[in-house]
Amino acid sequence: MKFIQFSPVKLLFGPGMLDKLRDEPLPGRKALLLTSRGTSVVKNGSLARVEAALDAQGIAYVHEATVEPNPLTTTVMAAGARVRAEGCDFIVALGGGSVMDAAKAIAIVSTNEGHIWDYVQQGRGGRKPIANDPLPIVAISTTAGTGSEVDGGGVITNPETREKIGVNGHIGLFPKLAIVDPELMLTVPPHLTAYQGFDALFHAIEGYVTKRPTYLSDMYALESVRHIAAGLARAVKDGNDLEAREHVAFANTLSGYVMTMTRLTSQHPMEHALSAFHQELPHGAGLIMLSLAYFGHMIKTGARTARFVELARALGKRDAVHPEDFLRALHELQIACGVDNLKMSDWGVTFEEIPALAANARDAGAALFEQDPVALTFEDTVSIYQAAWR
Known part of the structure; x- marks a missing residue:
C-alpha cells in the first residue's frame, strides 16, 4: 500500500462558518466574485454576506453571475477576459459545484494564453501543461454535491465538441480557503x-x-x-x-x-x-x-x-x-x-x-x-x- 495524501485547502466547516470570512486572510486585493446565473445566493442571503465580508476587509470585487449548470467553455472564456480587464487577482466562488468547477477553469485562462480546451488532457483537449500559476480561489459552497471545494479539479463542457471533461493538473487549482456552512444549504x-x-x-x-x-x-x-x-x-x-x-x-x-x-x-x-x-x-x-x-x-x-x-x-x-x-x-x-x-x-x-x-x-x-x-x-x-x- 503506497499513497500520497495532499490537500492544501484550509477548510472551515459548520453552521455559521461564513461569518468567519471577515477574519480570514484572503489571497489578493481584488476578487472576481463568481456566482451562478440564478438567484439562489440572493434569496439565501449569502451574496450579501460575502459582499459585506469583502467590504469589511477592504477587498474590491466585481460580481460575475453567469455560470450555468454544467458550465460551458464560452462562459469560462468570457469570465477569464473580464478578470484580465478588471485586474482581479483572485476568485471567490460562491455557489455549488458548477460555480466552483467554473472558477478553476477561469483561474487557468486568467493567467495562461489560449483557450481553456488547450489545457484539457483527454478527448479532443490540447493536452498543454498549465505554464503559469492559476489565480487563487476561495470556495464557498452553497450546495452539497461535488466536493469541489477541497479537490484540485473541475468539470466543464465544450459545446462545440460535445465533450464534458475535467480540468486539473496544477496545485493552484486547489482552493486556498473553503467554507462549507450547512446553513447556506437550507433553501x-x-x-x-x-x-x-x-x-x-x-x-x-x-x-x-x-x-x-x-x-x-x-x-x-x-x-x-x-x-x-x-x-x-x-x-x-x-x-x-x-x-x-x-x-x-x-x-x-x-x-x-x-x-x-x-x-x-x-x-x-x-x-x-x-x-x-x-x-x-x-x-x-x-x-x-x-x-x-x-x-x-x-x-x-x-x-x-x-x-x-x-x-x-x-x-x-x-x-x-x-x-x-x-x-x-x-x-x-x-x-x-x-x-x-x-x-x-x-x-x-x-x-x-x-x-x-x-x-x-x-x-x-x-x-x-x-x-x-x-x-x-x-x-x-x-x-x-x-x-x-x-
Missing part, C-alpha cells in the same frame, strides 16, 4: 438536494470500488456513505433540518477528499456524455438514472463483491451478505428521496443516440474507464445505457 429545493446528494454518494461509491483504492480513501468513502444514509432522505423531506444538512454537507466534503486520494470509475464519464449532449440535464440526475444498471452490471461480473456488501451495510442494511443487497439499499434510498422514477427521455435523451453517447463517454472519459475493476467493452457500455434508458 436548496428537495429535488436539487437529492440530485446533489447522490452525486456526492457516487463519488464515494466509485472511489470505493475503483481499481486502486487506498486505506485512506476507503476510510473517507465509507464514512461519506454513512453520512449520506443518515441525512439525505431527511434533508429532502425537510430542508430546514440543519442536522440532516450537516450530515450531507460533511459527506460531500469527504467525497471530495476521496477524489484527492484515488480515481472514480466509468459511471462518471458515462453521465458526462449525457449532460454534454443535453445541457439542461442535472449531473446528479443523470448519475441516478444510470446507477442501478451500472452497478448491477459490475456486480454481475463478480467485481468487488465484498466491497458492495460493505457499501450496503454503510447505507443501512446492517445484515447485508450479498452484493445485490447494495442495489436494494441504493434503490430504497432513491425511493425515499423521490428520485426513483426519473426518465432520460424527459431530458430529451433518445434510445437511438445511445451508441454515440457510449463512444463519447469512452473517448472523453478514457482515463476513468481504465479505473474500472473489470473493463467495460463498448458493447457493455451500450447495454448499460440501454438498461437505464426509459
Whole structure:
C-alpha cells in the first residue's frame, strides 16, 4: 500500500462558518466574485454576506453571475477576459459545484494564453501543461454535491465538441480557503438536494470500488456513505433540518477528499456524455438514472463483491451478505428521496443516440474507464445505457 495524501485547502466547516470570512486572510486585493446565473445566493442571503465580508476587509470585487449548470467553455472564456480587464487577482466562488468547477477553469485562462480546451488532457483537449500559476480561489459552497471545494479539479463542457471533461493538473487549482456552512444549504429545493446528494454518494461509491483504492480513501468513502444514509432522505423531506444538512454537507466534503486520494470509475464519464449532449440535464440526475444498471452490471461480473456488501451495510442494511443487497439499499434510498422514477427521455435523451453517447463517454472519459475493476467493452457500455434508458 503506497499513497500520497495532499490537500492544501484550509477548510472551515459548520453552521455559521461564513461569518468567519471577515477574519480570514484572503489571497489578493481584488476578487472576481463568481456566482451562478440564478438567484439562489440572493434569496439565501449569502451574496450579501460575502459582499459585506469583502467590504469589511477592504477587498474590491466585481460580481460575475453567469455560470450555468454544467458550465460551458464560452462562459469560462468570457469570465477569464473580464478578470484580465478588471485586474482581479483572485476568485471567490460562491455557489455549488458548477460555480466552483467554473472558477478553476477561469483561474487557468486568467493567467495562461489560449483557450481553456488547450489545457484539457483527454478527448479532443490540447493536452498543454498549465505554464503559469492559476489565480487563487476561495470556495464557498452553497450546495452539497461535488466536493469541489477541497479537490484540485473541475468539470466543464465544450459545446462545440460535445465533450464534458475535467480540468486539473496544477496545485493552484486547489482552493486556498473553503467554507462549507450547512446553513447556506437550507433553501436548496428537495429535488436539487437529492440530485446533489447522490452525486456526492457516487463519488464515494466509485472511489470505493475503483481499481486502486487506498486505506485512506476507503476510510473517507465509507464514512461519506454513512453520512449520506443518515441525512439525505431527511434533508429532502425537510430542508430546514440543519442536522440532516450537516450530515450531507460533511459527506460531500469527504467525497471530495476521496477524489484527492484515488480515481472514480466509468459511471462518471458515462453521465458526462449525457449532460454534454443535453445541457439542461442535472449531473446528479443523470448519475441516478444510470446507477442501478451500472452497478448491477459490475456486480454481475463478480467485481468487488465484498466491497458492495460493505457499501450496503454503510447505507443501512446492517445484515447485508450479498452484493445485490447494495442495489436494494441504493434503490430504497432513491425511493425515499423521490428520485426513483426519473426518465432520460424527459431530458430529451433518445434510445437511438445511445451508441454515440457510449463512444463519447469512452473517448472523453478514457482515463476513468481504465479505473474500472473489470473493463467495460463498448458493447457493455451500450447495454448499460440501454438498461437505464426509459
